[in-house]
Amino acid sequence: MEEAHEVPPHIRLGLSRQRLISGLRTMIASRETDDRLWLLNRQGRAHFVVTPAGHEATQLGCAWAIRVGHDYVVPYYRDMTLVMALGQSILDILLHAMARRDDPSSGGRQMFGHFSSRRLRIVSGSSSVGSHLVHVAGIALAFRVKGEQDIAVMGLFGEGATAEGAWHEGLTVAGIYQLPAVFVCENNQYAISVPVNKEVPVPNVATKAAGYGMHGVVVDGNDVFAVYEAAHQAMERARNGGGPTLLECKTYRLRPHTSADDDRRYRKSEEVEAWRARDPIKRFEHYLVEHGIITHDEIEAMRREVRAEVDAATDAALAAPWPSIESIADHVYG
Amino acid sequence: MPVMTFLEAIRSAMHDAMAADDRIIVLGEDVAVRGGVFLATEGLLARFGERRVIDMPIAECAIVGVAIGAAIHGLLPIAEIQFADYIYPAIDQILNEAARLRYRSNGDWSCPIVVRAPFGAGIHGALYHSQSVERLFTSTPGIKVVIPSTPADAKGLLIAAIHDPDPVIFFEHKQLYRSVRGEVPEGIYHEPIGKAVVRRSGADMSVFSYGLMVHYALTAAEQLAAEGIDAEVIDLRTLAPLDRAAILASVEKTGRALIVHEDVLTGGIGGEIAAIIAEHAFEYLDAPVRRLASPDLFAAPFADPLEDHFMLNPQKIAAAMRDLARY
Ligand SMILES: Cc1ncc(C[n+]2csc(CCOP(=O)(O)OP(=O)(O)O)c2C)c(N)n1
Ligand SMILES: [Mg+2]
Numbered sequence: 001m002e003e004a005h006e007v008p009p010h011i012r013l014g015l016s017r018q019r020l021i022s023g024l025r026t027m028i029a030s031r032e033t034d035d036r037l038w039l040l041n042r043q044g045r046a047h048f049v050v051t052p053a054g055h056e057a058t059q060l061g062c063a064w065a066i067r068v069g070h071d072y073v074v075p076y077y078r079d080m081t082l083v084m085a086l087g088q089s090i091l092d093i094l095l096h097a098m099a100r101r102d103d104p105s106s107g108g109r110q111m112f113g114h115f116s117s118r119r120l121r122i123v124s125g126s127s128s129v130g131s132h133l134v135h136v137a138g139i140a141l142a143f144r145v146k147g148e149q150d151i152a153v154m155g156l157f158g159e160g161a162t163a164e165g166a167w168h169e170g171l172t173v174a175g176i177y178q179l180p181a182v183f184v185c186e187n188n189q190y191a192i193s194v195p196v197n198k199e200v201p202v203p204n205v206a207t208k209a210a211g212y213g214m215h216g217v218v219v220d221g222n223d224v225f226a227v228y229e230a231a232h233q234a235m236e237r238a239r240n241g242g243g244p245t246l247l248e249c250k251t252y253r254l255r256p257h258t259s260a261d262d263d264r265r266y267r268k269s270e271e272v273e274a275w276r277a278r279d280p281i282k283r284f285e286h287y288l289v290e291h292g293i294i295t296h297d298e299i300e301a302m303r304r305e306v307r308a309e310v311d312a313a314t315d316a317a318l319a320a321p322w323p324s325i326e327s328i329a330d331h332v333y334g
Numbered sequence: 335m336p337v338m339t340f341l342e343a344i345r346s347a348m349h350d351a352m353a354a355d356d357r358i359i360v361l362g363e364d365v366a367v368r369g370g371v372f373l374a375t376e377g378l379l380a381r382f383g384e385r386r387v388i389d390m391p392i393a394e395c396a397i398v399g400v401a402i403g404a405a406i407h408g409l410l411p412i413a414e415i416q417f418a419d420y421i422y423p424a425i426d427q428i429l430n431e432a433a434r435l436r437y438r439s440n441g442d443w444s445c446p447i448v449v450r451a452p453f454g455a456g457i458h459g460a461l462y463h464s465q466s467v468e469r470l471f472t473s474t475p476g477i478k479v480v481i482p483s484t485p486a487d488a489k490g491l492l493i494a495a496i497h498d499p500d501p502v503i504f505f506e507h508k509q510l511y512r513s514v515r516g517e518v519p520e521g522i523y524h525e526p527i528g529k530a531v532v533r534r535s536g537a538d539m540s541v542f543s544y545g546l547m548v549h550y551a552l553t554a555a556e557q558l559a560a561e562g563i564d565a566e567v568i569d570l571r572t573l574a575p576l577d578r579a580a581i582l583a584s585v586e587k588t589g590r591a592l593i594v595h596e597d598v599l600t601g602g603i604g605g606e607i608a609a610i611i612a613e614h615a616f617e618y619l620d621a622p623v624r625r626l627a628s629p630d631l632f633a634a635p636f637a638d639p640l641e642d643h644f645m646l647n648p649q650k651i652a653a654a655m656r657d658l659a660r661y
Contacts, residue, residue: 072407107440116439123406124439126430134396134427138403138411145359145385145409165423169396176391331441332475334499 008291009225013232015064020293023064023085023224027056027281028299029306030081033090034255036310037097037112041259045318046097050113052080054222054254057280058186060085061227061249062154065182065235072139072153074123074132077113078186078253079156087120090309094317101323108323130157130164133183137170140179140244152180152238154231159248160191160199162208171246175212180238182231183214183246186221188253193266209246221249222280254279338518341511343485344374344450347492348412350522352382358496359404361388362397362414362450371416372452372511398424401447402432410496411447418453418505419465419633432501433476447502448495454507454546454596455634456645464508465633466597471503472574472606478502478527479574483548485516487571490525498527507546507596514549528572530580536566539590539658542581542607544570547594547646554652563659573603581607582615589620592658594651599627621661626654 010020034053040046052059055078063085066073075082080093092104096115099108105116106124116124123139125132136155143151161167162185174181185205189196202208209216217234219226227249234245252275256263263272288294294302338346352358360375360382366389369376379387390397394415401411415421421428428449435445455464471479480495480502482488488506495502533548534555543551548569555565568584570577585591591611593604604625611623626646628634634644 103440106438109440110438114438116442118439118442124435124443126434126438128426128430131399131426131431134399135403135406135431137396138400138405139407140403141388141400142404142407142409145404146407166395166399166426169391169393170399172391172393173396173400331436331439333478334436334441334444 013225013229017293020288023060024284024288024294025302025306026085027060027081027284028303029090030056030084031281032306032310033093034080036314038259048112049259050077051253051255052078054252054275054280055186055188056081057224057284058221058227058249058251061224062156062184062231064228065231066154069119069121071151071235072121072123074125074136074153074155075115076125076132076157078158079115082156083115083122086122088115088117091313091316094313095320098317098320100317100320102320130161130167133157133167133170136181136183137173137179140174140181141177143180150239152182152235154182154184154235156184156186158191159185159187159196159205160194162205163199171212174244175214178243181244182234182238183244184231185246185248187248187250192257192261204248206246206248214243215245217245218248218250221251222278222283224280224284335517335519337515338485339512340485340488340514341372341374343489343518344492344506345376346518347489348375348378349381351493351496352378352386354522355410357408358410358412359386359388360412360414361390361401363390363392363416365389365414370414375414394420394424395427398427398449399431402427402445405445405447406443412496413447413449415449415451417463418451418467419462421451421467425470428471428477428503429474433474436500437476444499445501446499448504450504450506452508453505454509455641456509458636458641460636461633466628468505468573469597469601469603472603476500477574478572480527480572481505481544482571483510483545483569485514485518487525489518490523491527491571493522494524494527502527509546528575528577530568530570530577532566533569534565534567536564536588538564538588539592539655540566540568540584540588541592541594541655542568542570543594544573545596547596550646550648550651551594553648554655557652558655563655565655576606578610581610585611585615586618589618590658592624592626592654594626594646596628596646598630599625600630602627621658624654624658626651
């Protein structure tokens with residue numbers, strides 16, 4: 001927490017009460033939806049879950065820095081909180097997880113976590129780790145070619161992705177042409193089981209920025225204000241012709257990698273518990289209560305409301321139609 | 335109609351298409367200042383500027399991946415891979431990203447890029463400057479694979495590829511660049527992707543080919559005509575999607591089929607064509623379907639006798655045709 005004499009970050013950053021409260025609602029909706037997805041998975045009704053739990057502050061802070069439907073976002077599979085903050089509803093998420101016809105991300109074609117919406121300028125990705133950072137550079141190059149100013153693209157990835165060739169190539173091009181792109185590393189310190197010191201040869205991923213001629217910034221990824229401040233600065237710099245940024249958000253995932261993982265095989269429960277105590281949602285709630293933005297009772301009421309929405313969306317998604325067999329070969333070619 | 339080399343036709347396609355539509359950009363290694371190592375993009379920088387003609391670092395995955403990103407935001411990029419032999423780092427981008435973007439987003443996004451790559455042997459390029467790699471791209475849906483053989487087709491098919499709503503891999507045989515000339519229409523026109531053409535009509539056998547091998551097959555067919563064998567030569571032009579109707583129509587007429595390609599025998603498109611004929615035109619056949627292809631090796635070795643042995647030529651094709659006619 002900041003010193004008493006300092007201006008509280010939400011005031012300094014000009015975040016309105018309404019924005020803070022809707023942000024909290026997004027975080028809670030994300031966590032409640034994630035809880036539900038794990039439950040549905042255990043019940044055999046959702047084949048696959050990939051969790052954003054623990055990454056909520058990183059993703060909300062980044063989402064706040066994006067002008068929705070204007071700037072482009074190229075997410076990865078962990079970014080459920082991000083896409084919810086950008087406008088995908090709880091029902092949208094559940095339809096995607098249940099692979100229903102009306103899944104807005106892929107019409108039931110991609111496994112969970114492959115978020116997409118042309119309307120929101122959220123770009124569809126594959127499962128191939130790191131393969132999307134070259135697309136980030138390409139989108140940013142297209143702004144340049146078209147003479148568009150005041151626009152930027154944000155690409156997100158885990159620290160494990162930074163070992164991939166495609167990651168290196170994307171940042172190389174963005175750096176050479178000083179493109180309006182922001183590369184956000186959600187460093188949760190593991191690539192499935194492999195710890196960060198076996199994925200990244202330097203203590204901070206952001207150090208690599210120097211090699212690409214871009215700004216490198218490290219923030220506490222569990223502090224939504226720190227993330228927003230850095231992401232906003234980076235996006236503004238990109239929009240104003242100041243070049244790309246590699247922003248590293250240090251965080252931790254509070255659940256196994258996916259529903260197919262058992263994280264007890266590679267990390268100690270004490271470590272997980274220590275990070276659970278630093279849960280970014282609790283931290284944000286605490287801040288908002290302390291600064292008189294919201295009360296505990298209001299938060300509890302919000303949580304109940306969100307749960308009711310998750311219940312309704314679960315029922316709706318389970319009752320929603322499957323894609324038709326006849327549609328299996330649609331959209332191979334235009 | 336102006337007469338152009340194959341290379342000039344390629345350049346003219348990019349030039350005319352770019353002049354008509356400022357969404358079209360060119361990117362690749364050495365494409366801007368130098369005009370490409372084969373000079374396919376010569377003059378484009380001066381005419382269209384560095385915003386639209388972009389020198390890229392030696393990063394093939396990025397050359398294709400950046401093209402994909404630019405297409406996502408509404409451009410029509412032409413990515414050049416300097417030699418087909420170096421397309422491998424871009425394969426993940428081509429097959430996992432470009433080919434699948436439309437399908438995986440249920441039609442929400444699309445990927446109208448062209449990937450141009452010079453390919454083929456016979457120019458002393460050895461193992462890493464003479465490969466034929468088309469077989470790696472013909473079994474993934476979502477992309478189209480085009481290989482022209484004449485200047486007029488090179489221009490019309492390349493413009494069609496640029497305007498195509500889906501990713502097109504466009505292979506240009508290096509030996510054709512300067513050795514083949516022909517009349518080429520001025521301005522914008524399309525040759526249809528997915529349609530084969532009959533280059534020589536004949537009654538006794540069908541020879542299916544593409545790229546440089548079409549020219550060799552035509553030379554061989556003339557030799558055989560003098561011997562009383564009347565061969566039909568079909569230029570496939572597009573390997574994906576294959577023009578099945580044209581293949582079957584020709585075999586139904588002639589009853590004999592030979593497929594000729596510079597790509598290796600095993601896994602080359604000839605196997606697929608043979609299977610199509612066996613499945614759908616068996617009762618028309620008077621002889622087994624034959625394939626003539628490069629040996630199952632990596633590419634033409636550097637040593638002259640080895641390169642000569644590796645490469646097909648009109649004599650080898652004529653021999654295979656004679657053999658088939660005699661069956
Ligand atoms: C190219 C590729 N290799 C391997 C995998 C399998 N895989 C999926 S996620 C993952 C770990 C990625 O870790 P990181 O980038 O740190 O992201 P995190 O999951 O920790 O958020 C691996 C190895 C993959 N999807 N793509
Ligand atoms: Mg990680």
